[in-house]
Amino acid sequence: MESEVKKPFLIGVAGGTASGKSTVCKRIIGKLGQAEVNDQQRQVVSISQDSFYRELTQEEKLRAQKGRFNFDHPDAFDEKLMYTTMKDILEGKKVTINSYDYRTNSICPNKTVTIYPADVVLFEGILVFYFPEIRELFHMKLFVDTDSDTRLARRVPRDINERGRDLDQVLNQYMLFVKPAFEEFCSPTKKFADVIIPRGADNTVAIDLIVHHINDILHPTASLNGLNGHSNVAIDLIVQHIRDFLSNRLSLDALTLSPTSTPALNGAAINGSRGKNIFFNGDPNYRPH
Ligand SMILES: Nc1ncnc2c1ncn2[C@@H]1O[C@H](COP(=O)(O)OP(=O)(O)O)[C@@H](O)[C@H]1O
Ligand SMILES: Nc1ccn([C@@H]2O[C@H](COP(=O)(O)O)[C@@H](O)[C@H]2O)c(=O)n1
Numbered sequence: 001m002e003s004e005v006k007k008p009f010l011i012g013v014a015g016g017t018a019s020g021k022s023t024v025c026k027r028i029i030g031k032l033g034q035a036e037v038n039d040q041q042r043q044v045v046s047i048s049q050d051s052f053y054r055e056l057t058q059e060e061k062l063r064a065q066k067g068r069f070n071f072d073h074p075d076a077f078d079e080k081l082m083y084t085t086m087k088d089i090l091e092g093k094k095v096t097i098n099s100y101d102y103r104t105n106s107i108c109p110n111k112t113v114t115i116y117p118a119d120v121v122l123f124e125g126i127l128v129f130y131f132p133e134i135r136e137l138f139h140m141k142l143f144v145d146t147d148s149d150t151r152l153a154r155r156v157p158r159d160i161n162e163r164g165r166d167l168d169q170v171l172n173q174y175m176l177f178v179k180p181a182f183e184e185f186c187s188p189t190k191k192f193a194d195v196i197i198p199r200g201a202d203n204t205v206a207i208d209l210i211v212h213h214i215n216d217i218l219h220p221t222a223s224l225n226g227l228n229g230h231s232n233v234a235i236d237l238i239v240q241h242i243r244d245f246l247s248n249r250l251s252l253d254a255l256t257l258s259p260t261s262t263p264a265l266n267g268a269a270i271n272g273s274r275g276k277n278i279f280f281n282g283d284p285n286y287r288p289h
Contacts, residue, residue, distance in 0.1 A: 005092035006117035009217050010137055013124035014189055015144030016182045017072070018154040020200025021124040022048065024144055027201045028122065031211045032218070043218055045118045049125020051097045052085070054078040055107060064105040067165070067173040071105075072126060072181030079131050086137050092117045102163035119218050126182075129189035142210065143193035144200045148179070 015021045025046040029035055034044045053076055056064060063069045070076060088095050095115045099108040115121075129135045129143075152174060159165040165173075190196060197206040 006119060007090060007092045008118050008121045009139050009214070010086065010090060011120065011122045011140045011142060011214075012128045012135070012138040013122055013142045013144065014126065014129045014186065014193065015146065015200070016148065016151050016186055017126060017178055018151040018158060019144040019146040020154075020202075021144050022046070023201040024142070024197065024207065025122045025124050027207050028211055028214065031207065032214060039114065040116050042116065042118055044120040044122070044214065045115055046122040046124060047097060047115060048100075049077065049082070049123065049128055050100045050102075051113070052077050052082045052125075053100055053107070054081075056105060061105060067169040068176070069105070070177040070181060072178050072185070074127055074130050074185055077127065079134070082131070083134050083137075086123065086134060089115065089117075089121055090137060102159075120214050126186050127189070129192045130185055135189075135192060140195075140213075141193045143190045143196045145190065145196050145198050146200050148182070 013021050013025055026035070029044050029046060032044050034042055037043070039045075053071065056069065060069055064071075085095050085097060094117060096112045097115060099111040099113060100106075101108045123138075128138075129141060135141070155174065155178075156167065156170050159170045160167065195206070195210065197203050197210075201207065
């Protein structure tokens with residue numbers, strides 16, 4: 001008998017550099033109890049877009065060493081490889097992806113990672129919503145929206161400690177390429193997100209809502225509300241939030257549905273009891289920042 005093909009629920013996680021995309025993915029995987037599960041058994045896996053940086057020419061490598069190559073431009077990625085890999089994942093195939101080395105600005109030779117078929121696949125990166133063909137593959141799109149000061153303050157120590165850069169190089173690259181490319185290519189893709197997560201992993205309400213949503217996909221029979229995880233993400237999440245809220249017997253006064261949460265749901269916000277906001281982005285013109 002043929003074994004069952006796992007066709008996963010594919011979630012895109014976009015956001016500026018150091019916004020907390022991979023931390024949000026780790027937090028989601030941890031809360032779903034998947035962090036300690038071995039690679040072959042995992043139901044929820046995360047893949048970084050950085051695995052799809054293309055190999056540089058010799059001349060580009062020399063520029064990259066001086067912080068003068070634009071890694072934030074869409075052309076820095078292998079779009080075709082990204083697309084075919086995501087298609088294969090959606091067909092339930094086992095795929096092999098590259099490991100990327102920021103110190104050498106190139107793909108690690110002889111080091112790949114095998115991604116086994118899973119129920120939920122998170123694909124995170126600065127430009128995962130930029131390429132239309134890839135964008136259309138996602139069942140759910142999240143945008144981690146962290147202000148640029150915070151992102152720069154995180155990026156500087158990270159790049160120095162983990163990516164082998166010096167301060168001048170990090171700041172030059174940021175001013176020359178990272179900041180302008182964020183404005184031109186990444187930030188405009190926020191409008192495609194189903195859910196915008198202000199403050200990334202600090203936003204526990206948002207993470208919990210997303211975890212609930214994924215749990216419903218993983219265990220459909222356990223779902224209290226019988227919602228269809230592939231359809232209206234914003235409404236599903238709001239309904240789940242209200243159900244949780246009521247079942248936890250918290251004070252109803254603490255929950256305020258924004259006036260924008262009309263039946264049309266053109267950009268709804270939940271103001272949680274601890275002042276933590278999650279934006280459900282039904283409105284392409286909606287911009288929290
Ligand atoms: N909520 C947070 N509070 C403090 N530091 C954070 C938070 N989220 C991420 N970081 C740190 O900021 C850096 C970038 O986070 P990361 O999740 O790798 O961002 P991205 O994947 O968007 O580049 C890492 O050093 C990480 O530990
Ligand atoms: N060789 C490279 C490749 C990428 N970068 C920078 O990484 C950023 C994307 O990764 P995040 O984890 O921050 O989302 C992007 O802004 C590139 O500038 C690099 O510096 N060197």
